[in-house]
Amino acid sequence: MLGVEGLSVHYGSVTAVSDVDLMVADGEVLALLGPSGCGKSTLLRAVAGLQECSGAVRWDGADLAKVPVHRRGFGLVFQDGQLFPHRDVAGNIAFGLRMAGVGKAARVARVAELLELVGLAGYASRRVGELSGGERQRVALARALAPRPRLLLLDEPLSALDRALREHLAVDLARVLRLSGTTALVVTHDHDEAFTLADRVALMRGGVIRQVGAPGEVWGRPVDAETARFLGCGRVLDAGELAAFGGVPWAGQVGLRESALRVAADGPVAGEVTAAVHRRDHVRLVVATVGLGQVDAVAGIAEAPRVGDSVSLRLDESGVVPVG
Amino acid sequence: MALRRPGLRRAAGPLLFAAVPLGFLAVFFLWPVAAIVRLGVVEGGLAAVWSEAGTWGLVGFTLGQAAAATVVAVLAGLPVAFLLARVRLPGAALVRAAVLVPFVLPTVVVGLAFRSLMPDGGVLAIVLANAFFNVAVVARTVGGLWAHLDRRAEDAARALGATRLRAFTSVTLPALTPAIGSAAAVVFLFCATSFGVVLLLGGARYRTLETEIYLRTVELLDLSGAAALSLLQFLAVVAVLVAGAIARRRREGAQELRGRAEVARRPERGEWVAVALAYGVLAALAVPVVALVVRSFSGGFAGYAALNTTGYRGSLQVTGVEAAVNSLRAATDATLLAMVLGVLASVALVLLGRSGLRPGFVEGVDTALMLPLGVSAVTVGFGYLITLDALPGDLRTSPVLVPLAQALVVTPLVVRTLLPVLRSVDDRLRQAAAALGAGPWRVWREVDIPLAGRSLVASAAFGYVVALGEFGATSFLARPDAATLPVVIGRLVARPGELNNQMAYAACTLLMLVTVVVAIAVERLRVPGVGEF
Known part of the structure; x- marks a missing residue:
């Protein structure tokens, strides 16, 4: 079990990470989610032992302050793989096993097992320069998993890949982590990635952890307006302002997802379309309304209105999240 | 703590x-x-020494011949840098090696090679021999940066209406300036302290600080005079090194650099002129070498x-x-x-x-x-x-x-x-x-x-x-x-x-x-x- 207590990192007068407390249970995958520059990668580096910090990093209660990187037994996967260019795929995966003094036969067997696990069977003698971006990340993952690390640290593992590949690989990565029962800390700025991979999500902003919880929990009830905006709520307002749509079941602040307001012939609120953008399966609109001012809304492809059209909007309750 | x-x-x-x-x-x-x-x-x-009239003539000749050789080396080196950096033609590896050869030749070899070409020696021989050495320094230093410059900046200038030449002078050349500057500083340094070439081609007639120090020590046994000249030279060298360090610092991290592969391609139209110039320079570099072998x-x-x-x-x-x-x-x-x-x-x-x-x-x-x-x-x-x-x-x-x-x-x-x-x-x-x-x-x-x-x-x-x-x-x-x-x-x-x-x-x-x-x-x-x- 990983325990982080009161961890802070300072660069001169700048505080990159401020008094963070965090726990990762055995077998659990925790995602550190936040915008770039929020300190999440710095926190990961501090856990790895690559970054000087104050506070404590513990494994099963034992302080790791005096334990250097190479004795922590934590695996590390970088955004762009960082494979050893002078070794082939098998040589990369076997690296940690060699460091641990594992015999040749056992190494070969373990490498084959991992190549199978990450879906690259038969790639053992490929040169790393010949691999595609996705394949490189798979090899980087296999390399980190090979010595059976007690904790796997992944720093934006999928960010360097294009979107289609990223979504595909995120599912694969989640499967591999479950299958190998690995305890893992994943740093990412991508919500979908965090929610696909993680058992729990820790939201970080300005060097501070703002909210920790299961993905559904965090997604369904952001702790404050700023967090709600980061999670994709275009607008945070007081529930009372939604009265025009009829009786609403919320009190206090609520956030509106982009799908919260829909164009409907019988909608209670009228407005004029000021912008329209086509997406894969819907049209995103900006609508100027009388009561709410400029709001985001969606329409189906079939009934897509044009800029300047008058439309009426209704509220879809599944697109509204209570905040706080 | x-x-x-x-x-x-x-x-x-x-x-x-x-x-x-x-x-x-x-x-x-x-x-x-x-x-x-x-x-x-x-x-x-x-x-x-500093009050001797001859000293300042010596300093003047040392710096003058170095400056002239630097100009020649830079002018000859630029087309070769272009060839190395931007052109994908067969025989590139051979060209790279051929350019390096003059730089590693022993000074006596170069001195003697030019003597076999110009038996009377003289200022022109000294300048050309010093430049001969250093074409490689310019071609390598400038070519190294050039190969990693993003070609799309030039494409943008061309799309905005610049001619090929204009795009070069207004976009590429300014981007290369730091490399040209630091190469020129190094070349100037090498030429100003060049010894073997000047001794062999200038003899007692054309002397630089470097050969004068040698001659005073070995032939006149004027140790304190030689020491004063060494001091003078040392100061000049430190000044040039500092200037070079400043130029280097400006170069680092200043540009968007790219891998080499995507910028090298076959030359187009006007670029063939530069390629021809580069091969001309390579041919010129071969002349003293061939002359030396023939003479032997x-x-x-x-x-x-x-x-x-x-x-x-x-x-x-x-x-x-x-x-x-x-x-x-x-x-x-x-x-x-x-x-x-x-x-x-x-x-x-x-x-x-x-x-x-x-x-x-x-x-x-x-x-x-x-x-x-x-x-x-x-x-x-x-x-x-x-x-x-x-x-x-x-x-x-x-x-x-x-x-x-x-x-x-x-x-x-x-x-x-x-x-x-x-x-x-x-x-x-x-x-x-x-x-x-x-x-x-x-x-x-x-x-x-x-x-x-x-x-x-x-x-x-x-x-x-x-x-x-x-x-x-x-x-x-x-x-x-x-x-x-x-x-x-x-x-x-x-x-x-x-x-x-x-x-x-x-x-x-x-x-x-x-x-x-x-x-x-x-x-x-x-x-x-x-x-x-």
């Missing part, structure tokens, strides 16, 4: 590494140079046969073959020593860079290690003569002295070849290895050494060639009965007798052959795109 000063704590180890090369530098470089300063200032040579056979094989003798009427105290053996032996010792010092210095500089110490401090150590590259070898040799008698065993008459001086010249080259490669290794690669269980030493063994291994071998080969051809310091330090091949060549052409000339040309041809073979090997071992030579 220990954590408060992480930089200092982590710097302790690397500073220990750096201590060995810096100590060597102190004893075998700073001390002799300081002694020259003392001799020049205290014994009154300075005032006397002017008496049939007489010159080669004479290598087994001591020359016409015993002009030498050793035979040509013995001199060659001396050369090989001294160069081997010098290379081994320089490798140890250069590797220690490079490792220390990499570790210091990572330790979080002020970058200015690390840069200071770096520049200090480069000083011998800039200070003339003649000054170093002269400094040894007036200091090293104080060390136990009076090193002045010892055969150890030649390899020591050569190592001093070679070490900076090793550092400059190795350091950029070590620095280019992504730190996260080392961190990945550490996370996989490799301790600090193991990380070096598993990551740094395999990645830098080729350049390590290349720098050894390059250093060997330079030591083999070293003339300035060696001509001061080698005893006549233990002379090296370049020293013997220098002595042969200063003595009368056609046999001596033929023998000198033959020896030069052999020396050139060895150099070229090693240069091609270096080229094959180079890590593409990294390293400054």
Whole structure:
């Protein structure tokens, strides 16, 4: 079990990470989610032992302050793989096993097992320069998993890949982590990635952890307006302002997802379309309304209105999240 | 609290590494140079020399010929840089090696090659010979940056209506200016302190500070005057080094650089002019080399046969073959020593860079290690003569002295070849290895050494060639009965007798052959795109 207590990192007068407390249970995958520059990668580096910090990093209660990187037994996967260019795929995966003094036969067997696990069977003698971006990340993952690390640290593992590949690989990565029962800390700025991979999500902003919880929990009830905006709520307002749509079941602040307001012939609120953008399966609109001012809304492809059209909007309750 | 000063704590180890090369530098470089300063200032040579009218003519000629040679080298180097960086034509590897050859040729070889072309020597011969050496420096330095410049900036300018030439002058040239500037500074330095070429082509008629120091010491025994001149030259060198460092700092991180592959392509239309110019320059570079070889056979094989003798009427105290053996032996010792010092210095500089110490401090150590590259070898040799008698065993008459001086010249080259490669290794690669269980030493063994291994071998080969051809310091330090091949060549052409000339040309041809073979090997071992030579 990983325990982080009161961890802070300072660069001169700048505080990159401020008094963070965090726990990762055995077998659990925790995602550190936040915008770039929020300190999440710095926190990961501090856990790895690559970054000087104050506070404590513990494994099963034992302080790791005096334990250097190479004795922590934590695996590390970088955004762009960082494979050893002078070794082939098998040589990369076997690296940690060699460091641990594992015999040749056992190494070969373990490498084959991992190549199978990450879906690259038969790639053992490929040169790393010949691999595609996705394949490189798979090899980087296999390399980190090979010595059976007690904790796997992944720093934006999928960010360097294009979107289609990223979504595909995120599912694969989640499967591999479950299958190998690995305890893992994943740093990412991508919500979908965090929610696909993680058992729990820790939201970080300005060097501070703002909210920790299961993905559904965090997604369904952001702790404050700023967090709600980061999670994709275009607008945070007081529930009372939604009265025009009829009786609403919320009190206090609520956030509106982009799908919260829909164009409907019988909608209670009228407005004029000021912008329209086509997406894969819907049209995103900006609508100027009388009561709410400029709001985001969606329409189906079939009934897509044009800029300047008058439309009426209704509220879809599944697109509204209570905040706080 | 220990954590408060992480930089200092982590710097302790690397500073220990750096201590060995810096100590060597102190004893075998700073001390002799300081002694020259003392001799020049205290014994009154300075005032006397500086007030002599001839001194300023000497300074003027030194700087003037260096400036002229620099201009020629830059003009000739630019098309070649373009060829190396932007053009994908068959035979590129051959071109790269061919450009490197003049730079590694021993100075006596180049001097003699130009003498066979222009028997009367003179200013033009000196300027052309100095430029001949340094075309490679310009082509490599500028080409290195050019190959990584984003071509799309030019495309953007062309799309905005600029002609090909206009796009070059308004976009590419300004981007290249820092590289041209630092190349020109280095070339100027080499030309201003060039010794062998000027001595062979200028004789007593056209003298630079460098040859004047030699002549005063060896022929007039005017030590304090020579010291004052050395001092003058040292000041000029430091000024140029500082200017170069400033230009380098501006270059770093200033541009969006790209991998080489996507910028090299077949030339189009107007670019063929530049390609033709580049091949013209390459052809011109070949002329002196060919002339030298032809000249060596002017008496049939007489010159080669004479290598087994001591020359016409015993002009030498050793035979040509013995001199060659001396050369090989001294160069081997010098290379081994320089490798140890250069590797220690490079490792220390990499570790210091990572330790979080002020970058200015690390840069200071770096520049200090480069000083011998800039200070003339003649000054170093002269400094040894007036200091090293104080060390136990009076090193002045010892055969150890030649390899020591050569190592001093070679070490900076090793550092400059190795350091950029070590620095280019992504730190996260080392961190990945550490996370996989490799301790600090193991990380070096598993990551740094395999990645830098080729350049390590290349720098050894390059250093060997330079030591083999070293003339300035060696001509001061080698005893006549233990002379090296370049020293013997220098002595042969200063003595009368056609046999001596033929023998000198033959020896030069052999020396050139060895150099070229090693240069091609270096080229094959180079890590593409990294390293400054």
